[in-house]
Amino acid sequence: xxxxxxxxxxxxxxxxxxxxxxxxxxxxxxxxxxxxxxxxxxxxxxxxxxxxxxxxxxxxxxxxxxxxxxxxxxxxxxxxxxxxxxxxxx
Amino acid sequence: xxxxxxxxxxxxxxxxxxxxxxxxxxxxxxxxxxxxxxxxxxxxxxxxxxxxxxxxxxxxxxxxxxxxxxxxxxxxxxxxxxxxxxxxxx
Numbered sequence: 001x002x003x004x005x006x007x008x009x010x011x012x013x014x015x016x017x018x019x020x021x022x023x024x025x026x027x028x029x030x031x032x033x034x035x036x037x038x039x040x041x042x043x044x045x046x047x048x049x050x051x052x053x054x055x056x057x058x059x060x061x062x063x064x065x066x067x068x069x070x071x072x073x074x075x076x077x078x079x080x081x082x083x084x085x086x087x088x089x090x
Numbered sequence: 091x092x093x094x095x096x097x098x099x100x101x102x103x104x105x106x107x108x109x110x111x112x113x114x115x116x117x118x119x120x121x122x123x124x125x126x127x128x129x130x131x132x133x134x135x136x137x138x139x140x141x142x143x144x145x146x147x148x149x150x151x152x153x154x155x156x157x158x159x160x161x162x163x164x165x166x167x168x169x170x171x172x173x174x175x176x177x178x179x180x
Contacts, residue, residue: 002126008098008133023134023157032153034139036092043098043131044113049124063122067113 003048003056004083009069009076010041044068047083056080093138093146094173099159099166100131134158137173146170 011017017039024038046063050056057080069076101107107129114128136153140146147170159166 010133010135020134026157027136027153030153030156032138032149034149035136035153036139037135037137039135041133041135043100043133044110045100045127045129045131046117046125047127048122049126059122059124063117063120063125066120067116 001050001052002083003050003053003080005044005046005048005056005060005063005078005080007044007046007060007064007068007076007078008041009043009064009074010039012073012075015073042068050080053080053082091140091142092173093140093143093170095134095136095138095146095150095153095168095170097134097136097150097154097158097166097168098131099133099154099164100129102163102165105163132158140170143170143172 019040020038023040024035027035027038046060048056048059050059060078060080064076064078065071109130110128113130114125117125117128136150138146138149140149150168150170154166154168155161
């Protein structure tokens with residue numbers, strides 16, 4: 001069965017995010033003065049074959065731990081959903 | 091009132107994603123052979139001051155349209171939530 005995994009990777013609290021600061025300053029320059037802080041991160045969609053949702057989520061967590069996430073400075077959250085209609089996303 | 095906006099930016103269907111292909115190949119090399127496709131994207135957290143959730147979401151959409159998203163090749167989804175406890179995320 002095909003699953004679509006969503007992974008959102010963010011910098012841990014306290015890790016400096018110069019890209020976020022730059023975006024915040026740019027938003028201020030565009031008159032979005034209500035913006036107080038911006039943090040940037042990465043996002044992955046993974047289409048995978050798996051027997052069931054629990055197995056897919058387990059494997060997705062392994063992918064995060066082994067490749068997608070740098071555990072020193074990043075944290076992540078992920079979830080999976082059935083993905084029959086996502087096949088063409090390649 | 092303080093709100094936390096989440097913005098996920100992805101490439102539109104059909105736009106080639108070499109980074110995603112590279113990640114997929116790397117996952118295969120790490121024995122995650124069930125991976126069929128990977129698409130990469132960006133993620134932003136925006137802490138903002140706003141009168142109410144509807145106003146915050148409207149402003150966040152404007153930020154996406156004017157700075158965060160390239161409408162030629164990218165699409166996005168966003169939502170806001172109350173964010174009292176997120177002040178220290180800077």
